[in-house]
Amino acid sequence: MPKALGKIINAGMKEVGEPEVTSFDANNILQQRLIEVANNAVRGLVDRLDYDWLFKRTTLSTTDDINADSAAVTKNSTTVTSVDSDGVNANSFTGAAAGMYFRASGTQKSYLINSVNLSSSPDTVVLETAYLDTTSASKGYRIFQDTYAITDADFDFGSLSIASYGDSGTWSSGISGLLEDNHLDLVTLPELYRRSGGDPHRDTSGRPILIAPVKADSSSNPQFKLWPFPTDDFLIELWYIAFFTENTTFATNMFGGDAPESAYDYVEHKVVGAAHKWDEAFDHAAVAEQEAEIALMNVIRRENREKINVGFNVETYRRSYGVRYPTRSGITFDTVRRRG
16 A cells, blocks of 8 residues: 555654654754655665666657658759649648758758748748759758657656557556567667667658767757657657655655565665664564565565566566666566466
8 A cells, every 4th residue: 555755654653652743843953864764765776676666657659751742952052842743832831830841852861940931832941051952943842850758747767667569558468569560779879879770860761760869959858769760650658767856745655666565665664664773672673684684585575476477577678679778676576477
């Protein structure tokens, strides 16, 4: 059963004869010490273990590319004009093109689009740098987006373990899709360039198969580059372990996911042990520490059993599918499927 921070702190307070409270007192030295111990215990579990109940889910939606009609391009100019196949002015761009890339067919360079002008006919876009290829009154093109930001404040790319297609909503359902090859490989940016032949913007089609971290955006949101660039609207599901943030709120659950009772027991025993140390009851503190270790072993034992049942674990997935990021756990479980 989930336990809020306040309930766990009260367990420690009660052990040493202190009254239970309904809110925290910033000036109460014992309370503040026990809050620190509880957070350190949770951080220790999060840093050591890669268990499904620690994972959070977010999604990103890709943007369809734009390739209607043609475009008039001029060498050394930053302005691109929307035209039809006969070179007649057209209105085929959209406001969403700002921040996307423009690439003329048959060329080897992509250009970031700074702005879009739809207020007068024909539509135009302004490139970040001047167009360097041959002038053309009517040329095929693609406008596309290959980089996407994640705005979840607690997102940690280093702990991203699964990127798959669909909207399963649950860890176990997401796993089944992965094992059916419905995933993206998590790679470094150099690896993405290598596997794309050195040109991730070359004219490719189909849904992305690689995802790599790139520099954060102007709002410090982590960003991903996808390859091939999306040519349709796809929903990609991401599973990650959130950045640890200290909990100082009385009524807030100590774990964000469906943590087993033994995980809460571990934190509570650590808090009780710290309370006894504060009270200089070192024998009682030693007993509480032993109980904390037993609870930790129960966490590990339970999760190992669950992974054998499921036939999947993060470490095995990462090794099998080319993930370049190590697990944050010092414990590795190799799992097998049950027969029958």
